[in-house]
Amino acid sequence: MLLKEVSLLLKKEFVLEIRQKYALNGIILYLASTIFICYLSFNLMPNQLQPLTWNALFWIIILFTAVNAVAKSFLQESGGRLMYYYTLASARGIIISKIIYYTLLLVLLGLTGYLFYSLVLGNPVQNKGLFLLNIVLGSVGIAATLTLISSVAAKAQSNQTLLAVLGLPVLIPVILMTIKISKNALDGLAWSVSQSAIITLLAVDVMVATLAILLFPYIWRS
Amino acid sequence: MKKHWWKILTVVLLLYSIVGGLLMDVPRLHILNESIRNTFYHVPMWLGMMILLLTSAVFSVLYLKKPLQSYDIAAYEFAKVGILFGILGIVTGMIWANFTWGSPWSGDPKQNNAAIALLIYFAYTLLRGSLKDDQQRGRIGAVYNVFAFATLIPLLYILPGMTDSLHPGSGGNAAFGDIDLDNRLRMVFYPAVLGWTLLGVWLATLGIRMQKISYQRELSELS
Numbered sequence: 001m002l003l004k005e006v007s008l009l010l011k012k013e014f015v016l017e018i019r020q021k022y023a024l025n026g027i028i029l030y031l032a033s034t035i036f037i038c039y040l041s042f043n044l045m046p047n048q049l050q051p052l053t054w055n056a057l058f059w060i061i062i063l064f065t066a067v068n069a070v071a072k073s074f075l076q077e078s079g080g081r082l083m084y085y086y087t088l089a090s091a092r093g094i095i096i097s098k099i100i101y102y103t104l105l106l107v108l109l110g111l112t113g114y115l116f117y118s119l120v121l122g123n124p125v126q127n128k129g130l131f132l133l134n135i136v137l138g139s140v141g142i143a144a145t146l147t148l149i150s151s152v153a154a155k156a157q158s159n160q161t162l163l164a165v166l167g168l169p170v171l172i173p174v175i176l177m178t179i180k181i182s183k184n185a186l187d188g189l190a191w192s193v194s195q196s197a198i199i200t201l202l203a204v205d206v207m208v209a210t211l212a213i214l215l216f217p218y219i220w221r222s
Numbered sequence: 223m224k225k226h227w228w229k230i231l232t233v234v235l236l237l238y239s240i241v242g243g244l245l246m247d248v249p250r251l252h253i254l255n256e257s258i259r260n261t262f263y264h265v266p267m268w269l270g271m272m273i274l275l276l277t278s279a280v281f282s283v284l285y286l287k288k289p290l291q292s293y294d295i296a297a298y299e300f301a302k303v304g305i306l307f308g309i310l311g312i313v314t315g316m317i318w319a320n321f322t323w324g325s326p327w328s329g330d331p332k333q334n335n336a337a338i339a340l341l342i343y344f345a346y347t348l349l350r351g352s353l354k355d356d357q358q359r360g361r362i363g364a365v366y367n368v369f370a371f372a373t374l375i376p377l378l379y380i381l382p383g384m385t386d387s388l389h390p391g392s393g394g395n396a397a398f399g400d401i402d403l404d405n406r407l408r409m410v411f412y413p414a415v416l417g418w419t420l421l422g423v424w425l426a427t428l429g430i431r432m433q434k435i436s437y438q439r440e441l442s443e444l445s
Binding site: 145148149152153155156162165166168169170172173200203204207208211212215218219221 | 380
C-alpha cells in the first residue's frame, strides 16, 4: 500500500520535473556557472589546485546547489496543490517519495558537477569508485535533511534565507563525513581506511532519514 | 518552603564550588597549573548545557505527542538557558585555551562543533521568531528542536573522537577520569556540576513563569 503510494508519488515528481524542464535546467546552469566562477577566480591552469582545496570547494558547491535544488520541494509548490496532496496521500508516502526523488536528483547533480568540475579544475581523484559511492551516500543525507528542513521553512515567512540558516548547521555532520571520505578517495587510500567513516556516514544517513520520516507527519498536519 | 529546598541547595552548592574551587588544594599538573580550577566552571557548563538541551528536546517530543502550550514554553525556555550555558562554556573554554594552548581559538574539533551547536540553536530561536501563529510555532519549533538535538549527538560525541583533539580523552590525550580528575578535584567537581545544572533549571523555570504570565495577560487583554 505504502510502496504503491510511494511509487505513484515518485512518478508524479518525475513527470512534474519533465514538464517543468526549466527548473532542472536552471539548477544545472546554476551548478555550471558556480563551477566556472570558481575556476575563473582561482585563475589557475587545470591540475594546479591543491587536492585539499579541490575537495572542499567541490563539496561547498554541491552543498549550495543542493540547498537551491531542494528548496523548491515545498517552497515552490502552491498552497492549493499541497492541500490537494493532503487529501490524496499519506504524510509518510509524501516524505519517502520526496527523499528518494531528491536523492536521485542530487546524485545526478553530483555526477554532472563532478564531470564539469574535473573538466575545468582537473581531476585528482585516485579512487574513483569510493568517490562515486561517497556522492551517493552524501546525497542521501543531504536530501533527507533538506527535504525535512524545507518543509519546516515553508511554514515560515522569508523562507529562502531560513532554509539556509536552518539547514546548513544540521547538515554539518553529513558534510564533514563526506569531505573526510572524499579526501581519502582523492589520496587513493585503501578501502579499509575509509571503512569506519563510511559506516558512520551510513549511520548518520539512516538516522536523519528515519527522523525526517518520523517528524514530517507533524508538519504535514498543520 | 518545602518546594524551594532545591533552590537553597543550588545556592549552597554554588557557593561551595566558588569558594572551594578557588581555595582548595588542587593537583599540580604541567602546563595546566592553577588553571585546572577552570574544570569547576568550564566543564559543568557543557554538562549543564547538554542536560538542559536534552530536557528541551524531551519537552518538544511531549509537545508533539500532546500539544499543550506549557510544553512548548518549557522547551523554548530550556533551550534558551542551554544557549546561555553554551556561550559561557565557549567563553570559559577560550580563556582557558588562551593560557594552556596558546590561543583562544585553536581549531580544536570540539571547539568548532560547540560553535556549530550554538549556530543550530540560534537558528531554532530564529525559526520561532519568524512563526506568528502559536500552534504552528509550537509544532514546527518542536520538530526542528528534536531534529537539531538528534544531529548534535553525532556532532559532539562521534565525530570529534575520529580526529585529533586537544581536549582530554581523545587524540592520545588522557581523559580526565584517568589521571587528572583525582579525588581532590572530584570533591568540588561533582557538586559544581549539580549546582550549575540546578541553576540552569532555576533560570528556565523563571523564564517559563514569565512567559505563562505574559500569555495570560495577552489573553485577558483580548477578552
